[in-house]
Amino acid sequence: MENMKDSTLEMYSSGQAVVQIQKTEDWDFETADTRHNTHGMHTYPARMVPQIAEKLIKKYSQTDELVYDPMCGSGTVLVEAVLSERQAIGTDLNPLAILLSKVKTTPIETNYLKKQVFEFLEKLNSQFNKFDTSNKRKPSPPDFGNIEFWFKPQIISDLAIIREQIFKVEDKEIRNFLLVPFSLTVRKASNTRSGEFKLYRYSPTLLEKHNPNTMKIFKEALKKSMSCLLEFNQSTNLQSHCRVYKADARYTKNIIKDNSIDLIVTSPPYGDSRTTVAYGQFSRLSLQWLGLDCDEIGSYEEITKLDKASLGGSLRKNYDYSLKSKSLDKVLKSIASKDIQRAEEVAWFFVDLNDVYKQMHRVLRKDGVAGIVIGNRTVKETSIPSSTITSELCEEIGFETIENNGRNIPYKTIPLINSPTNEAGIVGRTMDKESIIVVRK
Ligand SMILES: C[S@@+](CC[C@H](N)C(=O)[O-])C[C@H]1O[C@@H](n2cnc3c(N)ncnc32)[C@H](O)[C@@H]1O
Numbered sequence: 001m002e003n004m005k006d007s008t009l010e011m012y013s014s015g016q017a018v019v020q021i022q023k024t025e026d027w028d029f030e031t032a033d034t035r036h037n038t039h040g041m042h043t044y045p046a047r048m049v050p051q052i053a054e055k056l057i058k059k060y061s062q063t064d065e066l067v068y069d070p071m072c073g074s075g076t077v078l079v080e081a082v083l084s085e086r087q088a089i090g091t092d093l094n095p096l097a098i099l100l101s102k103v104k105t106t107p108i109e110t111n112y113l114k115k116q117v118f119e120f121l122e123k124l125n126s127q128f129n130k131f132d133t134s135n136k137r138k139p140s141p142p143d144f145g146n147i148e149f150w151f152k153p154q155i156i157s158d159l160a161i162i163r164e165q166i167f168k169v170e171d172k173e174i175r176n177f178l179l180v181p182f183s184l185t186v187r188k189a190s191n192t193r194s195g196e197f198k199l200y201r202y203s204p205t206l207l208e209k210h211n212p213n214t215m216k217i218f219k220e221a222l223k224k225s226m227s228c229l230l231e232f233n234q235s236t237n238l239q240s241h242c243r244v245y246k247a248d249a250r251y252t253k254n255i256i257k258d259n260s261i262d263l264i265v266t267s268p269p270y271g272d273s274r275t276t277v278a279y280g281q282f283s284r285l286s287l288q289w290l291g292l293d294c295d296e297i298g299s300y301e302e303i304t305k306l307d308k309a310s311l312g313g314s315l316r317k318n319y320d321y322s323l324k325s326k327s328l329d330k331v332l333k334s335i336a337s338k339d340i341q342r343a344e345e346v347a348w349f350f351v352d353l354n355d356v357y358k359q360m361h362r363v364l365r366k367d368g369v370a371g372i373v374i375g376n377r378t379v380k381e382t383s384i385p386s387s388t389i390t391s392e393l394c395e396e397i398g399f400e401t402i403e404n405n406g407r408n409i410p411y412k413t414i415p416l417i418n419s420p421t422n423e424a425g426i427v428g429r430t431m432d433k434e435s436i437i438v439v440r441k
Contacts (some may be wrong), residue, residue, distance in 0.1 A: 019129070027407035027436055037079065038104035038232045041178050041225050043187075044074035044097070045277045048267045048373055052407075052436060053080040056265045057369035061086055064239075065262035068363065070356055072250035073279075075101030077265045078242050085234055086263075088144060088242040089256065091249055093309055096183065096283035098246045099296040105242035107233045108173055116174045117226060121219075124165045128215060131161060134333050136229040139164035142291040144300060149201065150285055155189045158214035159289060162241075176296070177229065181221030183286035190285050197282045205330040239436050246298070248309070250355040254361045264360050264370035269385070270377050272312030291421025311356070312349025320344045321355055323347075327385050334382040342380055354393050361397050364441045370399070375409065375434035387435030394439045403438035 004185055013359050029051040039050050053076055053108055067081035071089030074097060081088035082105050085225055090101050131138055139160040141147060147156060159182075169175040189212045193200045201208055245255050260278045270276040280303070287303045288295075297303070307313055336343035372394075391401045 027405050038228045040098050041104055041228045042184055045282050047074055048076040050076050050080055053077045053265050056085050057081055060369040061263040067263045068261040069266045071266050071268055072101050073097050075104045078105050082240040082242055085240050090244045091247040093248055094279050094283055094306055095246055095297045096286055098244050101244045103176050106173055107236050110233050127161050127165055142289055144288045150190050155214055162218055179290055181225045184221040185218040185326055186286050186289045188217050191291055198278050199281050252359050258362055259365045261363045262368055267373040270355055270375045272345055273307035273310045278307050310412035311352040316348055325389045326397045327388045327392055331382055331384050335380045338380045346379055357394055357397055361441055368441050370439050372437045387437055390437050399441055404441050406437045407434055
């Protein structure tokens with residue numbers, strides 16, 4: 001293991017070897033710009049720090065090799081793989097993640113992009129003017145149940161005009177590109193409190209003052225997306241390609257061949273979506289607006305069930321399972337002594353995560369490496385050493401742990417404050433450290 005310094009955070013025994021968790025400055029990237037290039041196009045909960053992905057990719061793979069992120073989220077690893085001239089492949093359950101990953105890794109010829117966006121904006125402006133001055137029938141919004149709870153009538157009408165105009169664009173790559181600033185606009189113009197990943201409606205007083213200018217928000221977001229993609233166009237050599245699939249990372253047999261991947265870099269969720277980061281809830285309004293007209297999105301039913309489909313999302317009784325991790329056993333006993341249901345939830349999350357690790361082992365080539373960025377969390381005042389558990393589970397599957405680095409999470413990148421006890425109004429810090437575990441097949 002490299003970088004053995006005095007700054008060891010924690011030691012634990014893993015099989016025969018004593019593994020030291022390192023705390024080095026190198027992995028914190030505290031002052032790094034994490035929104036450069038296409039990383040700055042759209043928010044997404046718990047994004048990986050791009051510099052971590054870049055460091056792992058450059059250290060553990062060669063030009064043109066195949067890098068895979070099984071839970072690619074907004075595509076940070078995929079973007080960094082393409083920028084480092086690797087081939088990339090990603091999977092995720094969340095259709096918004098798929099859309100973002102595709103758009104962020106797909107260069108569009110600069111002059112063509114500018115021309116298409118210019119023409120689109122001209123048509124959009126003329127549509128807005130037309131509906132302003134006539135009583136012509138306005139485009140219909142998507143038909144989802146509580147639309148009026150989350151959007152004011154004027155916003156619904158404005159969003160419907162933008163949406164209709166986007167769906168008239170014939171070129172799919174341009175259409176997908178336009179959907180990204182549209183998704184941001186949906187979020188910003190909605191009645192959802194800003195700065196939250198879960199959906200919380202503004203209080204009545206704040207709601208009264210909330211009168212956003214939809215078109216202005218959309219144009220600003222589009223301008224930002226343009227500058228991001230133009231930067232990406234300039235920094236990619238067009239030899240690197242990225243494929244992204246909507247898939248459950250536990251079941252990838254039909255998508256990814258055995259022994260076909262050179263490097264995996266991924267950051268799993270911290271726990272089940274209900275009690276940690278609700279990716280489905282974060283994406284719901286965008287997905288409902290992007291809706292059924294968009295190939296990437298899927299059915300409304302799928303959208304509302306996203307969090308249940310995520311790791312640890314399906315609650316099962318009696319955690320009689322065969323995972324071999326001493327650290328997990330200890331943690332489960334401690335949580336179960338206070339709350340048996342919470343212990344079961346944690347157990348099933350790790351059962352699901354272990355299935356992903358098994359798939360990662362299957363698809364990696366011999367000697368292939370996986371870099372896993374994972375946070376420790378606290379449930380019922382019990383600290384869960386997810387990194388140690390990951391290392392133990394991976395070794396049981398057949399991996400060898402070759403690095404274990406600790407890093408502090410700069411305050412802004414994840415929602416640190418939520419309710420670990422899951423009771424309304426009770427807040428606490430659930431996580432402020434994470435680890436970068438590197439295992440080899
Ligand atoms: C921590 S986020 C990944 C963030 C990503 N590295 C980024 O920078 O945007 C975890 C991701 O795991 C995905 N996920 C959860 N369960 C999954 C499953 N069973 N299969 C595939 N993806 C899953 C979530 O949708 C979420 O996008």
